[in-house]
Structures are given as structure tokens and as C-alpha cells.
Amino acid sequence: MNKTKLNSVIISVFVIIAIIASYLYGIHFLDLMELKTIDLRFESRGAVATSSNVVLAVVDEKSINNEGIWIWPRSKMADLVNKLSNAGAKVIAFDIGFLEADEKITVRTIENIQNKIKTFNYLNSSLSAYLEDLKFQTDSDKLLASAIHNSKAKVVLGYFFQTDKLSSGHIDENEIGKHLSNIRTSEYKSIFYLSKSSQKAPLIETAFPQSNIEDISGAADYSGYFNMFPDEDGVVRRLPAVLKCKDSLYAPLSLVSVSAFLEKQLSLKIYEYGVGEIAIGSLLIPTDEIGCISINYRGPAKTFKHIPVTDILNGNADLNLIKNRIVLVGVTAVGIYDQRVTPFSGVFPGLEIHANIVDSILSKDFIYQPAWATIFDILAIIVAGLLLGFIIPKTNAITSIVALSLLFTGHILLCQCLFSEKGWILNIVYPITAIISVYISLILYKYFTETKTKRFIKDAFSTYLAPSVVNQLIEFPEKLDLGGQEREITAFFSDIQGFTTISESLSPKELVALLNEFLTEMTEIILEYEGTVDKFVGDAIVAFFGAPNDLPNHAEVACMACIKMQKKLVDLRAKWDKENKAALKMRAGICSGPAVVGNMGSRTRKNYTMMGDTVNIASRLESVNKIYGLYSLISDTTAKALGSNIVIREIDSVSVVGKNEPVTIYELAGYPEDVDDKMRNIFDFYAKGLAAYKKRNWDQAISHFIAALDITISDGPSKTMLARCNEYKTNPPGNNWDGIFTIKSK
Secondary structure: OHHHHHHHHHHHHHHHHHHHHHHHHOOHHHHHHHHHHHHHHHHHHOOOOOOOOEEEEEEOHHHHHHHOOOOOOHHHHHHHHHHHHHOOOOEEEEOOOOOOOOOOHHHHHHHHHHHHHHHOOOOOHHHHHHHHHHHHHHOHHHHHHHHHHHOOOEEEEEEEEEOOHHHHOOOOHHHHHHHHHHOHHHEOOEEEEOOOHHHHOOOOEOOEEEOOOHHHHHHOOEEEEOOOOOOOOOEOOEEEOOEEEOOEEEOEHHHHHHHHHHOOOEEEEEEOOEEEEEEEOOEEEOOOOOOEEEOOOOOOOOOOOEEEHHHHHOOOOOHHHOOOOEEEEEEOOOOOOOEEEOOOOOOEEHHHHHHHHHHHHHOOOOOEOOOOHHHHHHHHHHHHHHHHHHHHHHOOHHHHHHHHHHHHHHHHHHHHHHHHHHOEOOOOHHHHHHHHHHHHHHHHHHHHHHHHHHHHHHHHHOOOEOHHHHHHHHHOHHHOOOOOEEEEEEEEEEEEOOHHHHHHOOOHHHHHHHHHHHHHHHHHHHHHOOOEEEEEEOOEEEEEEOOOOOOOOHHHHHHHHHHHHHHHHHHHHHHHHHOOOOOOOEEEEEEEEEEEEEEEEOOOOEEEEEEOHHHHHHHHHHHHHHHHOOOEEEEHHHHHOOOOOOEEEEEEEEEOOOOOOOEEEEEEEEOHHHOOHHHHHHHHHHHHHHHHHHOOOHHHHHHHHHHHHHHOOOOHHHHHHHHHHHHHHHOOOOOOOOOOEEOOOO
16 A cells, blocks of 8 residues: 555656646646636626726717717817816826828818918918918817927827837838837836846837827827737736837836826836836836736726716816826727727726726736746645645545645635735646646546456455455455555364375365365355455365454354354265265364464465464364364464353363464364253363363373263263373373473474
8 A cells, every 4th residue: 555655646746747847838728727817816806996096088979979970170189188187187198099190171271372362462461360370270280289288287198009010011211210209208218227138138029109190299298108918818917018119118108197197207127037127216016027017907897987078078077086187088989999808898998908007006006926926836736736645545535525625726715815915916727737637647546556456356355255355345445455464363274084085085076076065165154254265275274364354353253154164064964975975074273363464475476365373373273183083173362252152162281383382272162052961061071170180180080081981982082181191190291291282293
């Protein structure tokens, strides 16, 4: 069984190493599942309170209905900037791009009128001023630029980067240069490079920006990109806080908005491996090495206050919702808004994603992978895997499932708790995969090992153990220690009286048939009493009781089996007599005590057997039967373990070959109902004779043994002891004689 534990640990270690390698290398499916667990963590955590510093001015269905179809004239957006500025907004951020100039049909018409008037040589200063003012009022781009320039609120313009470098082929460098000039207000101004090599750190690179038109760009002091990069499953979980274009680094709309709101400068530290730190003033924002921020979604859609733009334009909005706040302007009307997939919803306005980022920064409430996350994840894989590796081999199926469930749910709950309370993103999937993989591997290993063990037990023991015992061992193989162990057992040895003479009178075929019948009947009785048949040595049977199966009353059971075997032989002799076959008689020796049992033999051939003094004594007692004319002898250790339901007779105290201590031997007479008054009288006279014998009172002993023989002349022990007493009477033993008879032959 120790081998099983060792192999289980080795299997666990191999699985753990494979999972750690997969974790470090990355398995597409598992990485995708890990992303899904982040979504589930958001759902489990639920919505959190917002800072109330962010509101959304939305172009919603109501605004479209009142103000007309989208896209609106920029004069209307200019009016919106003015209204928000006057309402006390601190920052106005546009999730809308003003990427192309208005058509300006009216402006061109006025310019044509001005040019025509010049041909008339007619100069009127009032008319000229009126036309200039009219031209300005109808130039939506200039109106918006003017509103932005004059705004008391800080205005942040949004734009986007083209990331596909192949798409920039139609744009010359001069045009790209103009776009870069238009977005200079979103550059990181404070950048610290740890070394020269850090200037080549891997960052997300873009092809070129698609900026707002020059008039509008020039009017604003702030700008930021609104690019979003969904994960491969389409869910937006991160926002790149740094994008590289040419040799400059740029910040997103959300970070620039917070920077403007806090009136703190954005700063960036770049190390050799990538982004080391992003800060707004002294406020650090955790990112990964390529500068992506994990978005801490505050809740589902409309977690932030939505104010329809039409209400702002028409003076119907609650100005208290706008004052001293960041106002994000964008579209949420169905069919025209920037629709995104988030952990909370498959339909989520992109505008609100910016709001979530802004609010989490202002609240200093981030979600991120701590610097030690990788170490934690690997330790979780190792600890969980090894725990199962030690638990499963030692427990049953139910306990194994409980251990699996506790580790499985425990790790999930721990990661969920740390996510909700600390904002730490720790890996769930790989440790869970390790737990499941180790469990499945060990269960399969355990199944095949147990199947092999059960097959071995069945093959090894079915021929010399009772089916019920074999089934017990198959069900509880841990009770079987084949490597060798010392156990309390009862050893049984039997031999056929005069078998050599009998075999000489029979043909080989007759001999084999007779012996097989005898061995079959005797073996079935041994198996019936849950004994183990060790081996057959010619006509001899070697068996034991109490191993490999537990048998607390093995001494009594062995004696009961022997009694039944002797009774069965009485019936068989009657049968054989009718068939003119030889009448077989069996001598048996039984001894109880400690013995070493186990699978013993060579590397290629083994046998589950026993060895030790107990075994040797049982073997000697089988031979001692011949001296006393008996057929069943038991040792004193066996006799002491019997109850009153089995009748025994003390025969003698002997010293057998190979054993220094004497053994008191007893005849196994049978059950009380098997012993009649005649036998009891014989036993009584014999007991008195034995007592006198031990006191060296030879004459008294002789008289008692003769009295026993007068009842039954065939009582073997009385004959033996009578002859011995007559011998001792003539040739007395020495003064140091202790009543022990030494048997010199095996």
C-alpha cells in the first residue's frame, strides 16, 4: 500500500508540473475560460457605489426625437458646450469625433455674395460687417471651436487611432503630421525611461490618428483617444492607457478627463519589460506591462446618471447634476451608439465604459493583478494538487469527493472574496484545472490499481480462501498486507495416517481420485470456516485461520473446522467402505500464536504463506498424534482461547524438536454432545493418572491409566502413558525431571 501512496504523489507532481507549464505558456481555451470567470466575479459582486463626480450627457431617443436625426449640426454641439459651461461643469469630455469639416453651403453662399458685391464697386461697411457676422454664425465648425475656446469648463476632445498599418497607405506623411499635431494635447508630457533599452519596451503601436479638424482641435487644451480593444471573446475588460504612434505616447479620453478634473499632470514610467507606472499627480493607476487598465465596472448600464442632451439644450435639466462634475458627452440612442459587450451586459454603451474608468480612478477603486499574483497562482496549483495527492489514496470515494468539492469551491470563494474586497484578480481556472486533473488522474490510477489488486486477490486467493473472504478482501484491500506482517493466527497441519502404505496398494489413477476427493472435502470445510489454505504437500494440508482476513476467534474457528473435518471423514470412510476403497484417517495439529504472514517466494513465483514458531509447533503436533494414538492435537495457546462449547483433554507436556519451551498438548474431543459418559469417565481417570504421573507417583498413575483402559482398551493416550509409567518405574528419570516429555523426532 505504501507503493500506491508513493505513485499517487508522483502522479500528482507530474500533473502539477504540466498545469504550471500550461499556466506559464498559456492554453487558449483555459485563458478564455479565465476571462469568463472575471465576468462571473463581477456578476457575483454586483454593483458598487459611484463617486457621483461623473454624469453622462446623452444623445438618446428623446434627444433624437426633439432635436432631429443624428448627426446634428455642430452649432447645436456649440450650444451644448455653452450650456454645460454655464451650468458649472468642470470637465466636458466628448466621446464623439469631429473628424471632418461641415459642408458649409451657407458660408460659401455668403462668400459668393461678398465677392459679387466687390464687382459692383459698392462699399458699405455696415453690410460688410453684417455679412461677416452672418458667415460666422452659419459656420458650425467655428461656432463649436469658439464655444470650446471660451468655455469655462475644460473641454476634452475625443479621437481614435487607426491600428492597421496597411490602411495608412493612402495617407501621406504630411497629412499624418497634421493629425499628430492636432492630438498633441493628449501626449504624455512627463515620461521617465529607466534605461535606453526601455525606450524599446513593447507597447501597443498604432498606424496614425484620426483627429478632429484643425479649427476644433486647436480650440481645446485637452484631447484623448477613445479606442477600445475587446478581448478575443468580444468583451471589453481592459482599456489601453498608453498607445504609441511614431515616437510619441498618448493617453485615453478617460485618463485625460481625470487629469483635467484633478488639475494634475499625467506621468508615465517605462521599464525594460514595459509600462511600470502610470500616475495622475501622486495617484498611481495599476496597469499591466503593455499599459492596459483592468476596468472596474461599477455596475450594469445606466449605473451613472443619464441626462438627455435635449433637456440641457432646452433648459430642462437639473443643473445641480452638472455643476463641478465631469460630463461625458456621447450617443446612447439605439441603432447609432457605440455598442459594446461588458461583463455585466451584451449591450452596453461605449460612453459608459469611459465613465466607469473615470469613476474608479476618482474613487481609487481598482481591479488588477498584484505583482505576486503569478506566485500565488502557482502555489495554489501546487498546494491544491498535493493535498489531493495525499488525501485521495488514503480515503474512500465519498471523502475524496468532499475534499475535491472543498478545494474546488474554497479556491473559487477565496478568489471571489479577494476580488470583491481588494480588487485582486487571481487565477481561478488553472488551479481548478489542477484540482480536477489531479483528482481524475488519481481516481483513474486508483481504479486501475484497485482493479489490478482485486484481480490479483481473486486469482491469488480464490483457490484457497472462501468466496466470502475473497469478496471481503476485494472490497477492503487495505486489510491485506502482502508485504509481510506479524499477526495472531491459528496454524493447522494435517496428514493421512499410513498414506504411504495405502498409496502402494492403489493404481495411480485410483490414488489421485481418492486423494482429490479427500482434499476437496477437507478444503471446502476449511473455506467454510474462513480459513486460508496455504498449500497441499502430497496428502498433507497446510492451512491457517486469521489471515489475510480478520478473524478475532480464529483459535475456536480452527478447532470447529477440525471437528467437522474429522466427522466428515467418518461419513467418507463409510462411503469408501461400500466402494471397497481404503479408509483414510487424518491426523491434525493446531497451534495459535504470532506468525509472519505474507506473499513470499522468488521474484517470479510467490505464495501467500506463514512462518514462525507457531507454524512449527502445529507441524510437530500433527506428528505427535502418532505417539499418543490420537487424531487431533492442539497447543495450550489454542486451548486457552476456547470456550466451554468445545471439549478438550489435557494429554501431556512435551518439548518438541526446534522449540526450547515446553508445550502442553490437548486432545480436541469435540462438542459436549459428542462426549458421552463413558468418554467422560475415561477423561477423568486419565486426568488423575496424569496428575499422579507429574508427581512421580508411578503406581497410582498406572492404576488410573489401567482404569481408563478397562473402560476402553483403545484409548491411545492411556496406553502411551501406562507404558511410560512402567518404564519410569523401572528406570526413574533424574531428580531434575519436571514432567516434560522430550520428543526427539519430528
